[in-house]
Amino acid sequence: MAAGELEIQAAVARSSAEPFVTEKLYLKAPAANEIRVKIVATSVCHTDLMTKGEALCEFPIVLGHEGAGVVDALGDEVTEFDVGDHVVLSYDYCGRCRQCKNHKPSYCDNHGSLNFAGTRANGDKTHRSPDSDAADVFGSFFQQSSFATYALSNTSNTIKVDKSLPLPLLAPLGCGVQTGAGTVLNTLQVQPDTSIVVFGCGCVGLSAIMAAKVAGAKNIVAVDVNPARLQMALDLGASHALAPGDFAEPGSIVEHVKSISQGNGCQYAIDTTGAPSILRQAFDCCGPLGVTAMIAPGVPGTEVSIEMLGLLPGKSLRGVIQGDSVSKTFIPKLIELWQDGRFPFDRMLTKFASIDSIEDVAQAMGRGEVIKPVVILDPEFD
Ligand SMILES: [Zn+2]
Numbered sequence: 001m002a003a004g005e006l007e008i009q010a011a012v013a014r015s016s017a018e019p020f021v022t023e024k025l026y027l028k029a030p031a032a033n034e035i036r037v038k039i040v041a042t043s044v045c046h047t048d049l050m051t052k053g054e055a056l057c058e059f060p061i062v063l064g065h066e067g068a069g070v071v072d073a074l075g076d077e078v079t080e081f082d083v084g085d086h087v088v089l090s091y092d093y094c095g096r097c098r099q100c101k102n103h104k105p106s107y108c109d110n111h112g113s114l115n116f117a118g119t120r121a122n123g124d125k126t127h128r129s130p131d132s133d134a135a136d137v138f139g140s141f142f143q144q145s146s147f148a149t150y151a152l153s154n155t156s157n158t159i160k161v162d163k164s165l166p167l168p169l170l171a172p173l174g175c176g177v178q179t180g181a182g183t184v185l186n187t188l189q190v191q192p193d194t195s196i197v198v199f200g201c202g203c204v205g206l207s208a209i210m211a212a213k214v215a216g217a218k219n220i221v222a223v224d225v226n227p228a229r230l231q232m233a234l235d236l237g238a239s240h241a242l243a244p245g246d247f248a249e250p251g252s253i254v255e256h257v258k259s260i261s262q263g264n265g266c267q268y269a270i271d272t273t274g275a276p277s278i279l280r281q282a283f284d285c286c287g288p289l290g291v292t293a294m295i296a297p298g299v300p301g302t303e304v305s306i307e308m309l310g311l312l313p314g315k316s317l318r319g320v321i322q323g324d325s326v327s328k329t330f331i332p333k334l335i336e337l338w339q340d341g342r343f344p345f346d347r348m349l350t351k352f353a354s355i356d357s358i359e360d361v362a363q364a365m366g367r368g369e370v371i372k373p374v375v376i377l378d379p380e381f382d
């Protein structure tokens with residue numbers, strides 16, 4: 001083992017078709033601005049599965065970008081964290097570009113390279129197979145790669161949380177939950193007594209529904225094909241739950257949503273599905289000055305068609321990354337709402353045990369059986 005390396009267990013993806021397999025790897029020592037985190041729990045997001053399934057990354061790679069854990073070691077220049085701190089990991093950003101300086105770090109000029117390149121910002125790989133002399137496995141996914149017993153994060157994407165909080169529950173806050181809630185509270189800034197429709201009731205959609213309730217929206221319309229998810233949407237704050245199968249043609253669901261929102265259309269719509277036809281329906285549900293938020297862009301190259309006349313009455317279509325969240329302030333805010341009983345995101349979670357279950361989790365997600373799986377790596381914290 002080279003100086004400073006740590007032996008870890010990681011769920012490695014060796015190609016898009018092969019399953020996640022637990023392997024022994026060596027993780028480099030933290031660089032000057034890095035934090036090594038002993039991962040207590042990691043949740044799995046559709047972005048992990050799509051990145052692997054569509055081969056949007058280099059292989060082999062350690063994915064995972066919703067980690068929570070305990071600070072285990074610090075780079076020489078890290079001053080704001082101590083070993084033993086409890087932390088949640090989120091997406092990374094450069095802190096220097098125009099968007100970062102304007103407090104919109106999710107639109108960082110370096111978002112792609114920092115979160116998806118599979119390397120540190122300087123291009124270095126951080127993970128090594130036992131039979132290789134140099135780092136040969138891509139990691140640094142969202143500057144964390146949390147499908148592992150230990151991860152390296154940066155000070156920028158590491159959020160300190162109180163030690164009294166249940167760490168495993170907090171893992172999904174770093175991406176899925178803040179994306180849905182942030183789209184409502186930060187991007188759309190949903191106002192009281194308004195109407196909002198949410199297409200897709202996975203973790204992101206349900207988080208948006210809970211946040212719309214917090215914001216005081218009057219009509220919160222949930223749309224999904226899965227009856228169990230529609231029931232969950234109603235339990236978490238939706239005022240109406242619609243199954244597309246109950247409508248004869250796509251246009252009639254739009255008319256129904258409009259009738260719920262005083263016939264004029266919603267002020268806000270969110271599409272979490274990534275399907276162009278659904279995004280179009282979401283857009284059509286909005287009335288004059290309505291804003292449609294697109295969260296899932298489908299695979300690269302996917303296009304949507306919008307009638308230009310439909311756009312004319314002040315309507316807009318807005319892409320959203322990470323719910324415009326500044327994680328260091330937004331995640332503590334979500335935790336506070338949860339403690340007040342106003343944001344019960346823990347009801348979406350299903351726990352799995354051990355790093356070996358990542359492939360089972362991926363399969364269960366593919367079948368739509370779980371909304372937000374959380375894999376517990378350290379049973380002491382369960
Ligand atoms: Zn930036």
Ligand SMILES: [Zn+2]
Pocket residue numbers: 045046047048065175176
């Ligand atoms: Zn994610």
